[in-house]
Amino acid sequence: MMNAMEDEIACRICLRREQRHNLITPCLCRGSLRYVHGLCLKQWILWSACYKCEICKAPFIGLRLYRHENSLLSFLREYPLSLLPFLQVNCRNLLQKWLRVSQLR
Structure with a gap:
């Protein structure tokens, strides 16, 4: 009889351990390398822009991914806070420029 750890x-x-039913097998890899969280794989694909497995070279299956011009919009809907650092820097830069112009007048 196998216990839960086995x-x-x-x-x-991400290397986090899970029960087998919480992981997917999106490619042709065998053994322990075939298991992955769906969300981990989606993030990997978004950042790497690679839609096939780097090990077995098979295209990933079983995921809904957007590969069209609205893909940035889809990403921002799923991860809205990812744009926050960019907005903070740009708002600060705009404010600094405005203050410099105001001081010159």
Whole structure:
């Protein structure tokens, strides 16, 4: 009889151990490398822009991904706070420029 620890498998991206039913097998890899969290794989694909497995070279299957001109919009809907650092820097720069112009008048 297997215990719960023996049934846990690590996600190949984040390495967090999970029950097998919480992981997906999106490519042709075998063994422990075939298991991954769906969200981990989505993030990997968004950042790497690679839609096939780097190990077995098979295209990933079983995920809904947007590969069209609205993909940035889709990303921002899913991760709205990812734009926050960019906005903070740009707002600060605009404010500094405005203050410099105001002081010159």
